[in-house]
Amino acid sequence: MPAKEYRKAKTGLAVVTLFMLFAGEAIRNLLGWEIFMGMGVLITAIYIVVIIRARHLIHWRSIPFWLAFFGLFAVASVTWAYSPANTALTLWPFIEVTIGGVGIALTLPWNDFIRALGTTLRWILAASLLFELWVSVFVGHAIYPVFIDTSGEKVPAVYQWSRNLLLEGGPIQGVVGNRNQLGFIAVIALIVFSIQLAQKTVWRNWGTVWILIALLTIGLTRSATDIIALAAVVAVASLVLWMRSVPATKRRPVYLTAFAVIIALTVLVNVASSAILAVFGKGSDLTGRTDIWAAVTAMAEQRPVFGWGWLSPWVPWLEPFNNLAVRSGVHYLQAHNVWLDVWMQLGYVGVIALAIAMFALLSRSWFIAIDRPQWDLVETRPYSASSLLPLLVTVALLAQSFAESQLVVQSGWALVVILSLTVMVPTRITKALN
Numbered sequence: 392m393p394a395k396e397y398r399k400a401k402t403g404l405a406v407v408t409l410f411m412l413f414a415g416e417a418i419r420n421l422l423g424w425e426i427f428m429g430m431g432v433l434i435t436a437i438y439i440v441v442i443i444r445a446r447h448l449i450h451w452r453s454i455p456f457w458l459a460f461f462g463l464f465a466v467a468s469v470t471w472a473y474s475p476a477n478t479a480l481t482l483w484p485f486i487e488v489t490i491g492g493v494g495i496a497l498t499l500p501w502n503d504f505i506r507a508l509g510t511t512l513r514w515i516l517a518a519s520l521l522f523e524l525w526v527s528v529f530v531g532h533a534i535y536p537v538f539i540d541t542s543g544e545k546v547p548a549v550y551q552w553s554r555n556l557l558l559e560g561g562p563i564q565g566v567v568g569n570r571n572q573l574g575f576i577a578v579i580a581l582i583v584f585s586i587q588l589a590q591k592t593v594w595r596n597w598g599t600v601w602i603l604i605a606l607l608t609i610g611l612t613r614s615a616t617d618i619i620a621l622a623a624v625v626a627v628a629s630l631v632l633w634m635r636s637v638p639a640t641k642r643r644p645v646y647l648t649a650f651a652v653i654i655a656l657t658v659l660v661n662v663a664s665s666a667i668l669a670v671f672g673k674g675s676d677l678t679g680r681t682d683i684w685a686a687v688t689a690m691a692e693q694r695p696v697f698g699w700g701w702l703s704p705w706v707p708w709l710e711p712f713n714n715l716a717v718r719s720g721v722h723y724l725q726a727h728n729v730w731l732d733v734w735m736q737l738g739y740v741g742v743i744a745l746a747i748a749m750f751a752l753l754s755r756s757w758f759i760a761i762d763r764p765q766w767d768l769v770e771t772r773p774y775s776a777s778s779l780l781p782l783l784v785t786v787a788l789l790a791q792s793f794a795e796s797q798l799v800v801q802s803g804w805a806l807v808v809i810l811s812l813t814v815m816v817p818t819r820i821t822k823a824l825n
Contacts, residue, residue: 398503401441405499405507406514408434408491412802413576414515417566420536420552435487438494445498455811457748461737462489464744465701468737472700477709481702488801492808501813501820502592505777509587512580513601516608519565519573523557531555536568549721561611574617575791576802577608582624582783589776620790627786628779634761635774642761680727680794683716687726690715691735698738703800725796732796745799749789752807755814756782764820778820781810 472478588598716723797803
């Protein structure tokens with residue numbers, strides 16, 4: 392295959408894979424679990440072949456140790472798990488996502504990855520808004536996924552694919568069937584679209600339109616978690632731009648100012664937490680999250696060091712996980728906090744490994760973002776907007792991690808794998824900017 396066609400094929404495969412990771416619910420809700428799982432197996436098999444063919448690109452020094460340790464520790468947990476069979480069952484999609492992330496990071500150039508990610512997110516946002524419009528105009532009532540039987544007793548509204556609320560101003564759920572997930576996709580999209588616009592890799596008017604669509608989607612989801620994540624991204628982006636305007640030898644005052652602002656905001660949030668929650672329409676229980684956190688903490692304390700074994704998401708038929716997070720008759724399958732989830736499943740060892748891995752990703756991304764691109768003795772190369780992507784996406788993931796468990800499943804884990812492997816070799820990013 393000619394080089395140009397092979398590059399297009401790799402980018403196309405990445406788009407399909409990223410769509411599966413970010414919006415796999417759309418495929419499951421429309422076509423069913425069997426087809427979705429079959430597609431996952433097929434894509435995984437393709438990426439196994441891709442990785443084997445590109446194995447010469449793998450260098451031990453470019454492998455993030457603590458991320459690899461966390462992944463292997465999760466796999467090893469099947470040996471001491473409370474339910475080895477169910478742990479093995481949930482480990483398979485975790486391994487699939489890891490393989491896909493490694494394949495993308497290993498074989499797709501940085502600029503092509505940004506292009507593939509932007510294309511995927513445009514498809515998801517456009518499909519979500521058109522889907523919600525179709526439901527509101529032509530269907531006129533809420534709809535459920537194809538695999539949910541609505542002919543019998545009343546099905547809880549939380550299982551609805553679309554709630555038919557677009558014309559009422561939301562909250563909408565889009566093709567992913569979850570407003571928090573759709574809002575977070577829009578946050579990541581806003582980062583990518585803004586970078587592409589700054590890099591002039593998209594037509595200016597077209598880029599502006601997509602930024603407005605991403606902002607509109609965030610507003611229509613009415614997700615407090617994603618608004619907070621967006622605020623964190625904006626704050627960090629502003630700090631990076633400030634850092635870039637200051638010579639490297641004179642940045643200490645900027646760091647001190649940033650730390651002072653963080654401390655002040657922390658105090659403010661603690662003092663005015665009730666008022667802040669009221670602004671977002673949340674009660675003191677954070678929409679039931681505090682009860683879920685208490686239940687998960689109680690479980691984690693029973694096996695605090697190594698945990699109960701990997702189980703993300705929780706399987707709905709296994710006690711006591713099937714009744715661990717119940718609200719209004721709905722059984723939730725995550726802790727709504729990745730750190731508590733990991734503590735329960737992999738104990739202190741898993742939490743420490745994940746925390747170090749994320750700190751390594753954050754710190755490496757930070758210096759890639761604030762320092763000029765350099766791979767030789769030239770120190771005057773201009774800054775680039777795309778070097779901000781790893782940092783801003785990592786900040787968004789960390790901000791979300793305290794209210795959702797997405798960091799270790801599907802798109803969240805895929806982004807962590809891709810970005811961690813990429814920042815281990817900064818020239819993958821910096822040379823792509825040349």
